[in-house]
Every structure is written in C-alpha cells, then in structure tokens.
Amino acid sequence: MTSETNLREQICLLAKSMFDRGLTGGSTGNISARTPDGGLLVSPTGTSFGRLDPARLSRFDPAGALIDGDPPTKEMPLHSAFYDTRTTAGAVVHLHSCHSVALSMMPDANADDFLPRLTPYAIMKLGRVKLLPFFLPGDPAMGDAVRGLAGKRSAVMLANHGPVVAGKGIEAACNAIEELEDTARLAMMTRGLSPLGLSDGDVERLVTTFDVEWEA
Ligand SMILES: O=C(CO)COP(=O)(O)O
Numbered sequence: 560m561t562s563e564t565n566l567r568e569q570i571c572l573l574a575k576s577m578f579d580r581g582l583t584g585g586s587t588g589n590i591s592a593r594t595p596d597g598g599l600l601v602s603p604t605g606t607s608f609g610r611l612d613p614a615r616l617s618r619f620d621p622a623g624a625l626i627d628g629d630p631p632t633k634e635m636p637l638h639s640a641f642y643d644t645r646t647t648a649g650a651v652v653h654l655h656s657c658h659s660v661a662l663s664m665m666p667d668a669n670a671d672d673f674l675p676r677l678t679p680y681a682i683m684k685l686g687r688v689k690l691l692p693f694f695l696p697g698d699p700a701m702g703d704a705v706r707g708l709a710g711k712r713s714a715v716m717l718a719n720h721g722p723v724v725a726g727k728g729i730e731a732a733c734n735a736i737e738e739l740e741d742t743a744r745l746a747m748m749t750r751g752l753s754p755l756g757l758s759d760g761d762v763e764r765l766v767t768t769f770d771v772e773w774e775a
C-alpha cells in the first residue's frame with residue numbers, strides 16, 4: 560500500500576471510531592490530512608463519520624485545487640486557515656461533540672481559556688483553547704477568525720457548534736480533540752460541585768516539562 564492509501568484508510572478508521580463512540584452524530588463533523596506531496600485529503604460534504612469511503616475522499620493538490628473525489632466539506636475555509644497559519648499542522652478535525660457544545664453555552668464560559676484546568680492531558684495536548692463566537696456552518700468568517708489567531712492556538716471551540724483541532728498528524732489531532740471533549744464532559748459533570756482543579760504551579764510544571772504551547 561502507498562502511504563496515501565494508508566492515510567485514506569487511517570482517516571476513515573479514526574472517523575468511524577469517533578462516530579461509533581458517539582463523538583459526532585449523523586453527518587456532522589469533518590476531517591482532513593496533509594498528503595505526502597503537500598496536498599490534502601478531506602471528508603466530503605454531507606458524509607457520516609461512520610461511513611467514510613477511502614476512495615471518495617476529496618483530494619486537493621498542493622496549490623489548493625480540487626483534483627478528484629466527492630465535493631469537500633463546507634468547512635474548507637476553517638481547515639485551510641489552520642494549515643495556512645500553522646506550519647506544523649498535518650491534520651484538522653471538527654466534531655459536534657455534546658459536552659464541548661454544552662460547555663460553550665454556559666454564560667460564564669471563558670472565551671480566552673475555554674477549558675477549566677482539571678487534568679494534565681488537556682493541557683499537554685491542546686494548550687489554551689480559544690472559544691470563538693457562533694457562526695453559520697460553512698461561513699468563511701470562521702476561517703478569518705482562526706487566521707486572526709496567527710497560528711498561536713491548535714484548538715478552537717465554535718460556540719453552540721463544536722470544537723476544531725489541528726495536530727501534527729491525523730492520530731494526534733484525533734487524540735487531542737477527544738481530550739477536549741473528555742475535559743468538557745468532566746467540567747459539565749462537576750459543574751457546581753467546586754471541583755479541585757490543577758494549581759497554577761501544576762500547570763506551570765506541565766507547560767515547561769512537556770513543552771506546551773501556552774500563548775496568552
Ligand atoms: O459539521 C459540519 C458543518 O459544520 C458538517 O458539514 P459538512 O458535511 O459539509 O462537512
């Protein structure tokens with residue numbers, strides 16, 4: 560198998576795994592990954608994460624032209640904004656994961672630091688998560704909002720919609736977005752119970768030990 564064939568299989572396998580565990584339902588969510596030649600493989604619009612077909616993924620050349628496959632996700636401007644502003648991005652994933660969306664609707668949500676500091680992996684895998692306002696699905700203004708972050712954040716939460724995470728590769732991006740959803744779930748489970756989170760010192764040690772991007 561060529562490495563592009565492998566990548567196609569891996570995209571569909573990881574998407575199905577997330578679908579099967581209820582991380583995004585129906586035909587929601589989208590996923591993309593850089594190909595070895597500098598192009599992109601992208602989930603087609605209207606498809607279900609549970610049933611992506613490796614042979615029908617939208618394929619873009621390194622200049623951004625659609626070469627073959629089905630028409631791509633309507634969230635291309637969002638995905639492109641991550642690739643254009645973060646040279647390290649090898650994959651981007653977007654989900655409609657329930658607990659993250661719930662947390663984004665809380666009136667006291669922190670727009671600059673969306674996730675409470677509850678567990679180490681959220682900090683290690685995501686850094687600081689930016690909460691963006693609500694946009695209509697497919698609105699190119701979402702891409703502009705991500706470009707406005709100048710590549711300093713690997714993860715954003717679209718209010719009342721869902722998270723978007725960039726990673727070095729497809730597995731890293733999926734692991735990170737799962738961590739985002741798990742942390743949001745913990746936050747919603749413990750809401751109002753005054754949970755004891757990580758201390759500022761714990762966060763500082765995590766950031767330095769694991770070389771976390773922790774831009775203000
Ligand atoms: O999650 C989605 C829109 O935000 C799904 O849209 P697509 O089917 O176009 O990828």
Ligand SMILES: [Zn+2]
Pocket residue numbers: 587588653654655696720721
């Ligand atoms: Zn969406």
